Structures are given as C-alpha cells and as structure tokens.
Amino acid sequence: MTSVPSWANVDERRNLPPALAVSTVILGIRPGVEGGPDKLCLPLVRRIRQPHAGMWALPGGPVDARESLGQAAGRTLAGTTGLRPNYLEQLYTFGDIDRSPTHRLVTIAYFALLHVDQVGATVQDPNVAWFDIDDPAIAQLAFDHRKIVDYALWRLRNKTEYGQIAHRLLGERFTLAALRGVYEAILGRRLDPANFRRTLNSTASIEATDEYLAGGKHRPPRLYRYVGHGPDPLEVDPLHG
Amino acid sequence: MTSVPSWANVDERRNLPPALAVSTVILGIRPGVEGGPDKLCLPLVRRIRQPHAGMWALPGGPVDARESLGQAAGRTLAGTTGLRPNYLEQLYTFGDIDRSPTHRLVTIAYFALLHVDQVGATVQDPNVAWFDIDDPAIAQLAFDHRKIVDYALWRLRNKTEYGQIAHRLLGERFTLAALRGVYEAILGRRLDPANFRRTLNSTASIEATDEYLAGGKHRPPRLYRYVGHGPDPLEVDPLHG
DNA sequence: CCTAGTTAATGTCAAAATGACTCTAACGCG
DNA sequence: CGCGTTAGAGTCATTTTGACATTAACTAGG
Numbered sequence: 001m002t003s004v005p006s007w008a009n010v011d012e013r014r015n016l017p018p019a020l021a022v023s024t025v026i027l028g029i030r031p032g033v034e035g036g037p038d039k040l041c042l043p044l045v046r047r048i049r050q051p052h053a054g055m056w057a058l059p060g061g062p063v064d065a066r067e068s069l070g071q072a073a074g075r076t077l078a079g080t081t082g083l084r085p086n087y088l089e090q091l092y093t094f095g096d097i098d099r100s101p102t103h104r105l106v107t108i109a110y111f112a113l114l115h116v117d118q119v120g121a122t123v124q125d126p127n128v129a130w131f132d133i134d135d136p137a138i139a140q141l142a143f144d145h146r147k148i149v150d151y152a153l154w155r156l157r158n159k160t161e162y163g164q165i166a167h168r169l170l171g172e173r174f175t176l177a178a179l180r181g182v183y184e185a186i187l188g189r190r191l192d193p194a195n196f197r198r199t200l201n202s203t204a205s206i207e208a209t210d211e212y213l214a215g216g217k218h219r220p221p222r223l224y225r226y227v228g229h230g231p232d233p234l235e236v237d238p239l240h241g
Numbered sequence: 242m243t244s245v246p247s248w249a250n251v252d253e254r255r256n257l258p259p260a261l262a263v264s265t266v267i268l269g270i271r272p273g274v275e276g277g278p279d280k281l282c283l284p285l286v287r288r289i290r291q292p293h294a295g296m297w298a299l300p301g302g303p304v305d306a307r308e309s310l311g312q313a314a315g316r317t318l319a320g321t322t323g324l325r326p327n328y329l330e331q332l333y334t335f336g337d338i339d340r341s342p343t344h345r346l347v348t349i350a351y352f353a354l355l356h357v358d359q360v361g362a363t364v365q366d367p368n369v370a371w372f373d374i375d376d377p378a379i380a381q382l383a384f385d386h387r388k389i390v391d392y393a394l395w396r397l398r399n400k401t402e403y404g405q406i407a408h409r410l411l412g413e414r415f416t417l418a419a420l421r422g423v424y425e426a427i428l429g430r431r432l433d434p435a436n437f438r439r440t441l442n443s444t445a446s447i448e449a450t451d452e453y454l455a456g457g458k459h460r461p462p463r464l465y466r467y468v469g470h471g472p473d474p475l476e477v478d479p480l481h482g
Numbered sequence: 483c484c485t486a487g488t489t490a491a492t493g494t495c496a497a498a499a500t501g502a503c504t505c506t507a508a509c510g511c512g
Numbered sequence: 513c514g515c516g517t518t519a520g521a522g523t524c525a526t527t528t529t530g531a532c533a534t535t536a537a538c539t540a541g542g
Contacts, residue, residue: 018306020261063336065259068337068338093349096309097308097309104306106261106310108334175490176491177489177490192532194492194493194531195529195530197491197492198529199529216538217488217489217539217540218539219489220489220537221489417520418519435503435520435521438519439500439521443499458516459509459516459518459519460507460508461509461518461519463520
C-alpha cells in the first residue's frame with residue numbers, strides 16, 4: 001500500500017469535502033512587572049477529547065452552514081473563552097492532509113486583538129488559561145497550532161499600520177509611554193522615547209487630547225487618541241463576520 | 242420566512258460542511274507597446290455551467306480529499322489553462338454565505354506569478370483568454386472573483402520584498418530597465434532610472450552578472466540575477482503544495 | 483517651603499536615505 | 513565619423529533617522 005492515511009478511502013467513498021473549522025489567535029498586552037518590558041500574551045484552551053487530549057490549543061470549532069467564517073471565529077472564541085475582541089482579521093488557511101491524525105481537517109485561522117483591560121478576563125475554567133508569548137509551557141501545542149501562533153506574530157510584526165494595532169490593544173485613550181510599551185513588546189526591542197514621540201506626532205492617525213493621566217507619582221502624561229481612517233481590506237467585523 | 246437562502250435547510254438537513262474550492266489569480270507582465278508602460282495581465286476562463294455561465298472567472302475547482310490546498314490550486318490551474326507558474330502563495334479564504342447563488346461555497350484564493358515568456362502561452366481554447374489588468378471587459382467577473390483580483394493587486398503593491406516578486410515575473414536574468422518596468426507596472430507610476438539603479442545596487446538580493454544583452458539598437462545593458470534568501474512564510478511550493 | 487528624584491516633553495546635530503538632476507559611456511546607424 | 517539613443521555614474525539639496533542633551537512638571541521627603 002501507499003502512504004495515504006487509512007481514512008482517505010472513507011472520505012473518498014463518501015465523496016465528502018474536508019471538515020471545515022476555525023481557530024483564533026487572540027493576542028493581548030500585559031504590563032511588565034517592575035520596570036520590565038510589556039509582554040504579549042494569549043488565552044488557550046485545553047483539549048478534553050482526542051486527538052491531542054490534554055494539550056493546549058487555540059480556541060475554535062467547526063463552521064456552521066449558516067454562518068460566515070468570521071462569524072464562526074467570533075462565536076467559537078466567545079463560547080470557549082468568553083472573550084469578545086474588538087478586532088478580528090483572517091490569518092491563513094491550513095489544509096495539509098496530515099495535520100490531524102484522525103481526519104482531513106481544513107482550518108481557517110483568525111487573528112484577534114484584545115483591549116488591555118480584558119486580558120485575563122476569561123471564563124472561570126481550569127481548561128482555559130493565559131500564557132505569555134515566550135512561555136516555554138506553550139512551545140508545543142495541539143495540531144499545528146504552534147505554527148499558527150508563530151505566523152500570527154510574524155504578521156503582527158510586519159504590519160504596516162502600527163497605529164491601528166496599538167490602539168486596539170490599549171483602548172480608547174492611552175499615553176505615549178503605554179503605546180511605546182506595546183511597540184516594544186511587538187518588536188522585541190527598546191525604542192527611543194523622543195524619536196518615538198516625533199514619529200507619532202507626524203502620524204495623522206494619532207491625535208493629542210487635552211486630558212492628562214492623573215494619579216501617577218510624577219509628571220502626568222498627556223492622553224492620546226486614535227483617529228482611524230477606515231479598516232484595511234483584511235479586517236473583519238467581529239460581530240457580523 | 243427569514244432571509245435565509247432556500248438551500249440552507251438542505252445543507253442543514255444533510256449536515257454537510259460547505260463545499261471547498263480553490264481559485265487562483267495568475268499575474269504576468271506584458272511589455273508595453275511603442276514606449277508605453279508595461280502592463281500586468283492575467284488569464285481567465287469562461288464559465289460554461291451555471292451559475293454565472295458565460296462570464297469570465299478565475300481558474301480553479303474543488304479540493305480533493307487527498308491533496309493539499311496548494312496542490313489543488315496548482316492542479317486546477319494547470320488543468321484549465323495549461324500554465325505552470327513558478328510562484329504560488331495563498332491569498333485569502335472567501336466564505337460569505339451568499340457568494341454563490343446555488344450552494345454554500347468556501348473558496349481558498351491563491352496568487353501566482355508567471356515568467357514573462359509564459360505570458361500568453363495558454364492552451365488553445367476559446368474559453369481561456371488573457372486580459373490586461375485595467376481592461377474594462379473584466380470589470381465584472383463571476384461570483385466575487387473581481388474582489389479577489391483586486392485583493393491580489395493590493396497585496397502585490399504592498400509587498401515588502403519587491404526583489405522576489407520582480408524576478409518571478411521576469412525569469413532568471415534580466416536587465417535593470419526590464420526590472421524597472423515591472424515595478425512601474427505594479428506601482429502604476431514612473432520611477433527615476435538613476436535612483437532605481439542606486440536602490441537596487443544597495444540590495445543584496447540582486448546581483449550583477451558579467452553578461453550583457455546583445456542585439457539591441459543601442460548600448461547593451463548588463464544582465465542581473467536574483468539571489469534569493471529563502472521563501473517567506475506565505476510561500477507555497479507550486480509542485481508539492 | 484524647599485530640594486531631590488522621576489518621568490514627560492522638547493531641542494539639537496550628525497549621519498543616512500531620498501528625489502531631482504546632470505554628466506559620461508557605449509552601442510547602432512547612416 | 514558624428515548623431516541619436518540608451519546604459520550607467522555622479523552631484524547636490526532636502527528629508528528622514530538615530531543618538532543624545534535639555535527643559536518642564538509632578539511627588540515625596542525633609
């Protein structure tokens with residue numbers, strides 16, 4: 001016999017198309033501890049069924065016949081984690097024949113960003129947990145989900161329009177220092193505060209408000225606001241998919 | 242009744258996943274006529290079955306259970322057009338519920354680039370034809386294929402690594418003028434020859450050979466060569482998917 | 483109230499990159 | 513040979529970038 005998996009005949013006989021599912025990489029930002037850099041982090045769910053039972057995996061699930069792909073992503077991630085991100089974009093479709101050991105599975109991967117105040121606010125469930133992006137505990141994930149996470153990070157780092165991404169991780173108003181922390185977490189290196197300020201001042205999409213963040217120990221920083229200029233072609237409405 | 246399509250019940254009753262297909266946007270470059278700029282062009286196939294019979298559409302077809310998605314793209318586009326591009330990358334997956342009037346269809350769109358000497362070399366078939374990218378005859382295409390073409394062009398223009406793209410449209414060796422023509426066709430504007438040369442000289446991925454293109458009417462231009470530095474994460478092996 | 487400490491915000495300056503342009507080299511053709 | 517044309521190198525002012533210095537505004541501690 002050949003190296004074709006044993007289930008191939010079954011699928012072929014029934015003339016069924018591959019099973020269709022969605023998975024979502026949900027990224028958020030977590031403030032660094034005692035002067036350390038901010039960290040990117042994401043929620044994962046532990047699989048309770050075969051295959052890969054017990055391993056951490058991306059939230060997701062099958063696509064229903066009456067929903068769009070983006071809707072499926074939003075629905076499954078809300079169902080498993082309770083999270084409702086404000087940004088959702090399609091990432092890539094993974095369809096190698098051997099990516100699941102039990103059946104032919106095509107997965108459309110999505111990529112979501114979460115406001116900082118929602119990070120950690122998942123459902124109470126021992127099978128849902130947050131991990132820092134560099135946590136060695138998630139070096140291996142179920143299926144090819146580690147590859148999907150790496151690809152999401154690659155895409156985040158290569159985004160042209162950083163303004164959009166940063167504000168979707170922070171929320172409505174933010175200080176320049178917080179925004180710089182986000183950039184540093186994404187790029188993995190320190191940035192000069194003065195030069196960072198200069199570049200953002202020349203960016204039309206970020207606007208100074210006349211409010212300041214009070215309560216700190218030192219000089220209060222000004223608050224800024226993102227003034228978007230329309231979604232890019234990849235973006236998906238998280239509510240209507 | 243609601244606005245749910247009439248076939249939704251059928252799919253739901255049978256509990257079938259959506260039908261899975263691939264479509265490919267194949268782009269090539271065509272030398273401009275009498276001093277005019279080069280043009281991007283692509284092959285399309287005329288649909289002979291419903292829905293959208295008679296309209297031009299992207300080459301493609303259903304995904305078999307025993308092939309990867311990239312293999313499906315390569316197989317279907319070779320089958321319909323006879324072309325074998327040297328570059329294939331996944332573009333986007335389109336899965337809106339109403340994108341086909343007759344059934345639920347999820348299409349994984351691919352994006353291919355063709356060497357200049359293969360442009361026009363499709364099978365002899367009145368239902369296969371080449372069109373310039375700005376040809377008004379293709380302002381409307383079957384399904385949402387016009388949207389897919391526009392997205393492929395957007396992605397091409399926003400590529401960071403232009404060297405790769407250009408050499409995949411031209412072939413092994415090329416002159417700087419030919420390369421500049423490709424850039425101009427992609428970007429839609431003229432570029433300064435001297436500055437273009439300077440930029441490419443500082444690019445490690447393009448290397449001068451000691452050969453010159455003979456046979457022209459004027460000073461023979463030097464031939465250059467692309468020395469790639471590995472595929473990016475999006476790229477697909479056109480042969481093995 | 484005054485000063486030290488810390489962070490916010492602005493300013494300076496040289497190096498590097500960019501855009502517009504000029505100048506020289508090398509071919510075919512008559 | 514000289515002319516037309518394209519290849520290729522060089523010039524220069526402007527803009528952008530990275531590194532660093534300086535000033536401003538607050539709190540905390542005495």
